[in-house]
Amino acid sequence: MSKLFDKPSIYFIMGTQNTAGREPLMVLEQALAGGINHFQLREKGSDALTGDALMKFAIECKWLCRQYDVPFIVNDHIELAQAVDADGIHVGQQDAAATKVRRIIGADKILGVSVHSLTEAKNAIDSGADYVGMGPVFNTQTKEDAKSPAGVSGIAAVKKLHPELPVIGIGGITPDNAARVWSAGADGVAVISSIAQAENIASQVIRFKTNLKAGAGK
Numbered sequence: 041m042s043k044l045f046d047k048p049s050i051y052f053i054m055g056t057q058n059t060a061g062r063e064p065l066m067v068l069e070q071a072l073a074g075g076i077n078h079f080q081l082r083e084k085g086s087d088a089l090t091g092d093a094l095m096k097f098a099i100e101c102k103w104l105c106r107q108y109d110v111p112f113i114v115n116d117h118i119e120l121a122q123a124v125d126a127d128g129i130h131v132g133q134q135d136a137a138a139t140k141v142r143r144i145i146g147a148d149k150i151l152g153v154s155v156h157s158l159t160e161a162k163n164a165i166d167s168g169a170d171y172v173g174m175g176p177v178f179n180t181q182t183k184e185d186a187k188s189p190a191g192v193s194g195i196a197a198v199k200k201l202h203p204e205l206p207v208i209g210i211g212g213i214t215p216d217n218a219a220r221v222w223s224a225g226a227d228g229v230a231v232i233s234s235i236a237q238a239e240n241i242a243s244q245v246i247r248f249k250t251n252l253k254a255g256a257g258k
């Protein structure tokens with residue numbers, strides 16, 4: 041299997057509440073056409089899909105990702121990830137313990153863990169995480185209970201101690217600041233609103249790629 045995060049990964053994350061009223065599957069298809077490298081279904085909030093509607097939506101997202109050979113990751117909901125045979129699951133510190141999740145999903149699925157410190161990063165590695173997400177890096181309105189922006193120092197610190205651990209930056213990332221996350225050593229950038237709410241979604245993904253490639257040269 042190719043390296044999970046061939047640098048720099050554009051990791052698109054979306055739920056039905058992030059698309060500013062546009063058809064979510066159209067948004068995902070456009071992002072895939074633009075060349076995202078990973079997709080995470082993060083269905084949260086009061087008007088989030090549930091039950092059969094969520095299951096149906098998740099299956100449709102998964103098949104779109106399959107058409108573009110992009111890993112399909114489910115946030116939080118292990119049972120949903122299992123039910124639709126997702127490629128992986130992403131859990132936060134308040135979700136099921138990563139060790140338990142790894143045992144449930146098995147060795148071949150992707151396990152991502154949100155971390156906010158070196159200790160949490162170490163625990164994630166010991167729990168069998170394939171990558172960690174760190175943020176919010178910049179200001180974000182997308183996650184109501186987000187911690188205050190931490191900048192890129194945490195990413196640099198984790199990469200220094202664990203150079204082999206893929207680290208994804210998240211929170212307020214746009215084409216204009218993505219290179220800063222990249223030059224701090226991140227293996228990829230996770231993006232919700234800057235892609236999901238872009239005028240032209242595919243071109244916005246291409247803008248991320250172009251700016252990251254340019255930033256990589258620095």
Ligand SMILES: Cc1ncsc1CCOP(=O)(O)O
Nearest residue numbers: 176180182183211212232233
């Ligand atoms: C899920 C999450 N975790 C930390 S910030 C964030 C939201 C990121 O959304 P956006 O890319 O729109 O700032």
Ligand SMILES: C=C1C=NC(C(F)(F)F)=NC1=N
Nearest residue numbers: 130154172173174208210230
């Ligand atoms: C809260 C989150 C933090 N990081 C990530 C990822 F980008 F996948 F690492 N996803 C999340 N849902």
Ligand SMILES: [Mg+2]
Nearest residue numbers: 116131132135
């Ligand atoms: Mg969570």
